Structures are given as structure tokens and as C-alpha cells.
Amino acid sequence: MTDAAENSIPLLTVVIPVYNGENFLRETLESVLAQDYPAVEVIVVNDGSTDGTRAVAEAFGDRVRILDRPNSGVSASRNAGLTAASTEWVALMDHDDLWEKEHLRNLARAIAQRPESDVCYSGGRELTPDPVTGVFHPDVLMPFPTEAELPTMLMERCAFIPSATAVRRSAVLAVGGFDSRFVNLQDWELWLRLFHNGAKFIHTPEPTLLYRVHPASRTHKALQTLKHSVGVIEQHVLPHFSWFERATRGRCIISRLEGEAAILLRQNGSPGALALMLKSIARHPFHELRRYKIAAHMLLRGYPKTA
Numbered sequence: 600m601t602d603a604a605e606n607s608i609p610l611l612t613v614v615i616p617v618y619n620g621e622n623f624l625r626e627t628l629e630s631v632l633a634q635d636y637p638a639v640e641v642i643v644v645n646d647g648s649t650d651g652t653r654a655v656a657e658a659f660g661d662r663v664r665i666l667d668r669p670n671s672g673v674s675a676s677r678n679a680g681l682t683a684a685s686t687e688w689v690a691l692m693d694h695d696d697l698w699e700k701e702h703l704r705n706l707a708r709a710i711a712q713r714p715e716s717d718v719c720y721s722g723g724r725e726l727t728p729d730p731v732t733g734v735f736h737p738d739v740l741m742p743f744p745t746e747a748e749l750p751t752m753l754m755e756r757c758a759f760i761p762s763a764t765a766v767r768r769s770a771v772l773a774v775g776g777f778d779s780r781f782v783n784l785q786d787w788e789l790w791l792r793l794f795h796n797g798a799k800f801i802h803t804p805e806p807t808l809l810y811r812v813h814p815a816s817r818t819h820k821a822l823q824t825l826k827h828s829v830g831v832i833e834q835h836v837l838p839h840f841s842w843f844e845r846a847t848r849g850r851c852i853i854s855r856l857e858g859e860a861a862i863l864l865r866q867n868g869s870p871g872a873l874a875l876m877l878k879s880i881a882r883h884p885f886h887e888l889r890r891y892k893i894a895a896h897m898l899l900r901g902y903p904k905t906a
Contacts, residue, residue, distance in 0.1 A: 607711045607714065608636075608707045608708060608710075608711040609686070609687065609688045609707055609710050609711065610639045610686045610687075610688065611636075611638045611639060611686060611688050611689065611690050611703055611706070611707060611765060612638060612639055612640050612641075612642060612680075612684035612685060612686045612688070612689045612690070613631050613638045613640070613641045613642065613689070613690045613691075613692055613703075614642050614644065614677060614680030614681060614684060614689050614690070614691055614692065615627065615628075615631070615641070615642065615643050615644065615680075615692045615693070615694055616644045616646055616673050616676030616677050616680065616693075616694070617643060617644065617645060617646060617648065617652055617656075617676075617694035618645075618646040618647065618648055618652075618670060618673070618676075619648045619649060619650045619652060620648070620650075620652050620655075620694035620695060621648075621650045621651040621652050621654075621655050622695075623694060623695035623811065624643075624652060624655045624656065624694045624695075625655050625658070626697065627692065627693075627694055627695060627696060627697060628641070628643075628655075628656070628659055628663060630697040630698045630699075630700075630809075631692060631698060632659065632662055632663075633700050634698065634700055634701075634702060634703045634704070635700050635701055635703075635704055636701075636703045636704035636707055637703075638690065638703060639685060639686050640664055640684070640685060640686075641662065641663050641664065642663075642664045642665075642666055642680045642683060642684065643656040643663055643664070643665050643666065643694075644666045644668060644676040644677070644679050644680045645665055645666065645667045645668065646668055646670050646671065646672070646673070646675075646676045647668060647669050647670030647671070653665065653667070666679060666680065666683055671779070672779050672782075673777075673785065674776070674777035674778060674779040674781070674785045675777075675779050677691065677761070677776070677777050677785075678772075678776040678777055681766075681768055681771060681772060681776060682772070684768055686768070687767060687768050687769060688707075688710060688765050688766070688767060688768065689765065689766055689768050689771075690702075690703060690706060690764070690765040691761035691762060691764050691765070691766065692761070692762050693760075693761060693762045695811045696726075696762040696808065696809060696810050696811055697726065697808075697809040697811070698762075698807055698808060698809065699805075699806075699807040699808075699809065701805070701807055702721060702807035702808065703765075705721060705803045705805050705807055706719050706721060706765045706803060707765075708803075709801055709802075709803040710765065710801070713799075713801050715799055716767070716799045716800070716801040717766065717767040717770040717793065717798040717799050717800070718764060718765075718766050718767070718770075718790070718793060718798060718799070718800045718801070719764070719765045719766075719800075719801045719802070719803065720743065720759040720763045720764045720765075720800070720801075720802055720803075721743075721763045721764075721802075721803050721804075721805060721806070721807045721808050722740065722741070722743055722763070722802075722803070722804045722805055722806035722807065722808070723740070723741040723743060723759075723760070723762075723763050723806050723807070723808030723809065723810050724738060724739065724740055724741060724806045724808070724809055724810070725738045725739055725741060725809075725810050725812050726738065726809045726810060726811045726812060727812050738812075740806055741759075741806070741808070741810060743758065743759045743763065743802070743804075744758050744759075744802075745802060745804070746800065746801060746802050749800055749802070750794070753787075753790060753791060753794055754791075754836050754839070754852075755836075755852050755855075756787070756828075756856075757784060757786060757787035757790070758787075758790065759790075760786060760808075760810065761786050762808050762810060763808040763810075764786075767798075770793065770798055771789070771793070773796075774789070774792045774793055774796050775792070776789070777789050781827050781830070781831070782823060782827060783820065783823060783824055783827055784824065784827045784828060784831055787828075787831055788831050788834075788835065791831065791835040791836070792835065795835065795839070821860040821863035821864050821867075821869075822860060822864070822871070824860065825856055825857065825860040825875075828856050829853055829856065832849070832852060832853060832856075836849070836852070837849050850882055850883045851883045851886055853882060853883075854879045854880075854882040854883035854886065854887075855879075855883075855886065855887060857875055857876075857878055857879035857882065858876060858879040858880075858887055858890050860875060861873075861875040861876035861879060861890075861893075862876075862893065865893070865897065872897060873894065873897040873898065876890060876893060876894045876897065877894060880894065
């Protein structure tokens, strides 16, 4: 990096929304405060927690700013943190994830090199629990797209997650911030609005995000996630497709999401998995042929068909 670029490295605020997150918040804050390029401020948005969340944040003294709000959801909490931030660039963080110590420096340097950008996202690895001890360990790399791959992937799925991301505050607020109507996938919905509004996305590939995976939540929220995924597609993807793309690619995207949700339901032994898999096949029969094998296996086992 040139001296001029080094001198233009942006200041960063970190915003962490949290609701009843006392189990993980301390470790998350320790990783944020251990960054080798420190944030100007760290804002914990306490979303009406009823556990010891506030006490955990208070233990860090004046290194953490606490913003208390009545419980209103993660989108409203992120928006409150963005509004309260004192810097133009804000690094987003979930209360149960971790960062390698160079995470903020990598993001800030990438932004300094490309000051026209509005969103910068890092690479990441999953943190999965040991089945015996329950201790979380870094596992597989997360499949975040390159900048060249991003336009295609954004139209099909959430391409990266908030904890990997630094955003230009004014750009996010200009499009209305995170949408509280979406119980989950608020991030994908916002990335699409920014993308269609001409925002510039850049990527620093080093896997400095450590994303904590909670296996049970993946299955329990399968149907909710599917519902909101389809809502995002209908609102922000299909209107940008031609009629032919809606009938082909659009149906394929929704079919894939239905198949993925069916597999998660099956893994959890939940009813409705077979019916959803058959719906996925009927919607688009010609992709992901393994769905037929999975459906046949469920039929042979007499898998419950309805919820």
C-alpha cells in the first residue's frame, strides 16, 4: 500500500446487536477489542435483554458503549447502532461470532485502496462445536463469493453475512437500513437493495471471520428461512428477470431452496420434509438429481408427509 493510501485508511465503529447473549458476548467483545487496528468505538445495542447481557458489556468499562433499547429485533438494533455511530464506516458484528486480530485492518486497508466502495466483506471460517466437549473450533472455509461471482450469487442466496462486513453508513441509511419486516435474511435483503441502487461491493478474501454455527437452529428455522428467502426473491430478484428467466432460473432458485429446507427438516426428524422435497421436484425436476434419491429414501422409510 502507498503512503497516501495508508494515510487514508478509514476509522471504524463496530456495532453489535444483542438480545439475551450473555453466553457468547464476552468472548466476542474480547476478539473485537483485541484487533491490531482498533475501532474508534464499539457499540453494543442491548435489544431489551432479560439475562446478564448488560452486565457482560459493562465489565469492559469505557471501552464499550452500551445503547439500551426496548426489544425490537436485530434489524432495528443494527439500524440504531448505525445511526449512533460516529464514523462513516461501520463494521457489523453478531454477538456470538469472533474475529481474527487482523480483521478490521484488512477491511480498512481494502477500503483505503478502493475508496469508491460502499460494502467490504472478508472471508470466513465456521466455528463448529466438538460433539464431546462442546468447545467451538474453526472448521471449513465459508463459500463467500469473489467480486466477479457476487452479482450472480446475490440473485440466488445470501452471499455473505453481517459479521464479515464493513458498510458505508450513509449508503446503508440512504436506502432505509435493515428491514425489520424480515425476521431473518435481513442482510440478504439489504445487500440486494444496495446492489440494485448501484452500491460498490469489494472483497478481502482472508478468512478473518470466525462464524459460530449452532446446528440445532439451522433445522428449527428451516421453514421460516425458506419463507423469507422466497419473499426476498419475489421482491428483489424476480422483478429484475425477464419473463423467461422467471420461468426457468427463478423456478430453479426457489426449487433449490425448497430442497435445502427439506433436507434440514429431514435431518431434524421433522414432519413435512417429504412433502416439501416433492414440491421442490415438481417445481423444477431437472436440477439436483440427488433430491430423487432423498425422496425415495424417505418414502421407503414411511417418512411423515405433513406437519
